[in-house]
Amino acid sequence: MGRLGIGELAIILVIVLIVFGPKKLPELAKSMGQAVKEFKKGQEDLEETLNQPAITKEEKTDGQVSEKIDQAQNNDK
Structure with a gap:
């Protein structure tokens, strides 16, 4: 599918104006x-x-979650 040109955009704008006012x-x-x-967010x-x-699951029960999060945050810096 190709890109829209100026003519096609003008036609779409006219239709939108007619439909919505x-x-x-x-x-x-x-x-x-x-x-x-919102979509981009x-x-x-x-x-x-x-x-x-x-x-x-094992890391959650062993208390290693905070350590792993800290390591990940330090790697991002």
């Missing part, structure tokens, strides 16, 4: 911006979670 357009843009922001949180070292 000029008064709703700023509200729609704001909500879309918030949705993109969730993506960053997921990447951070996946990059953390795994803690096994």
Whole structure:
């Protein structure tokens, strides 16, 4: 699928204006911006979670969790 050109974007904008009206357009843009922001935040949180070292059940019971977390944080610095 190719990129959208100026003509295609203009057609989409006209359709959006007809469907939602000029008064709703700023509200729609704001909500879309918030949705993109939340999506990026969730993506960053997921990447951070996946990059953390795994803690096994045995380590939890042995009290090694805080040591492993400290080591991971020191490695990030």
